[in-house]
Amino acid sequence: MIRALWFMAKVAVVIAIVLWFADNPGNVSFEWLGYAVNTSIAMFVLGLLVVLGVVVVLYKVWRGIRNAPGSFRRYSRSRRRERGYKALTQGMVAVAAGDAATAKKMAQKADGLLNEPPLTMLLSAQAAQLMGDDKAARHYFHAMLERPETAFLGLRGLLTQALKQGDRVEALALARRAQQLQPNTPWLLATLYDLEARAGEWAAAEGTLQAAVQAGAVPQEEGRRHRAALLMERSFEAERRGRADSALYHAQAAYELAPAYVPASVRVARLQLRGGHPKKASKVVERAWRQQPHPELAEVYREILDNYEPLARVKLFEKLHAHTPNSVESHVALARAALDAQLWGEARNHLTKAQELQPSRRVYQLLADLERAEHGNEEAARAWLIQAASAPADPAWTCTSCGAVTPSWAGLCGNCGAFDSFDWKQPSLALHLAGPEHAASNANLPTLAQATR
Ligand SMILES: [Zn+2]
Structure with a gap:
């Protein structure tokens, strides 16, 4: 509507000009380059407009020719960037899909096309990791340390490599450097806490653990x-x-x-x-x-x-038992006290109950002890021991990380070095740690012995 009005206004102006020239006729005469020109004023104005139009067109053509190289450069540069980002995207997709060869190819292509080292270095490092070329990956991660915008990612890459290679000293140093750059990153706090605990730096680990809990990482x-x-x-x-x-x-x-x-x-x-x-x-x-x-x-x-006198001890264990009358441990503990006090009937009673609740090696061994102590009955004792051999193992401090068993609780696993990994549960492996009371001394030198059960 507005366009139509505008067009009509323009037409009206042109008509008005033409009418004005028709109402005010006149002649223009001049001599130029030996020619005598004699024409009406309307034709003269029209001629001027034509000349002006030709000049404008010529100027535009001249400017286009003059700027052509720059435009071409700009065009080819934007094409290059476009191709570079396309290669980068394809490379990242290849990394996500685990396609190492394509990832590497695209990383090289993107690197050649784009002047964006932070992006292409990360892709190159990831591609190298996928190829299993740790040395090349490490080279890229180190290069990333040089730039502030990629330093943290570089440290993360190197940290992951150190952890993979089991180099905990290096990993701890890298984690600390990374924490200085980004102090509240949840994954980093959890990793740092674990490394500090494994290194036996208890006080530092306690501080980091608190921060990790606050950050929601633990x-x-x-x-x-x-x-x-x-x-x-x-x-x-x-x-x-x-x-x-x-x-x-x-x-x-x-x-x-x-x-x-x-x-x-x-x-x-x-x-x-x-x-x-x-x-x-x-x-x-x-x-x-x-x-x-x-x-x-x-x-x-x-x-x-x-x-205490054995009978007084039984009385106190009975009190303990009264608090938790349905627990196997309660029956076993009381049976032991009764055995010591030679209260055979009571011992047998509680061992039988323990056997009903949860038969295990320890219960059968105690039943064998009872047979020997009460009647000197070696044959009955042996029968219980045979049952003990095939009975389920008793719970023990078992490492949830590697399955090793330690005779007494320790913060560090002497086999795999994990911290706070011992749970009281039935072991699934026959791997026993010959254990000092705490594993700080045997963390570096695991002493393993196959179980002789
Ligand atoms: Zn372990």
């Missing part, structure tokens, strides 16, 4: 347990340095953080006992037992009650 509950394990290691370390008070302090902190965490309650009870506080020690065992009956708690309880 779930709250898991973080609490890891922290308790770190405090346990600090307690072991204090003990090695002859600092009994500090050893108890850290064990107690672990116990308060996770009251159901058996290694902590066992340790607090044992340290209290060693410190000459058997009452406090038994309180810890009794409280922990109500949460989680466990053979190590029973063992510590026996140590605490070592000076």
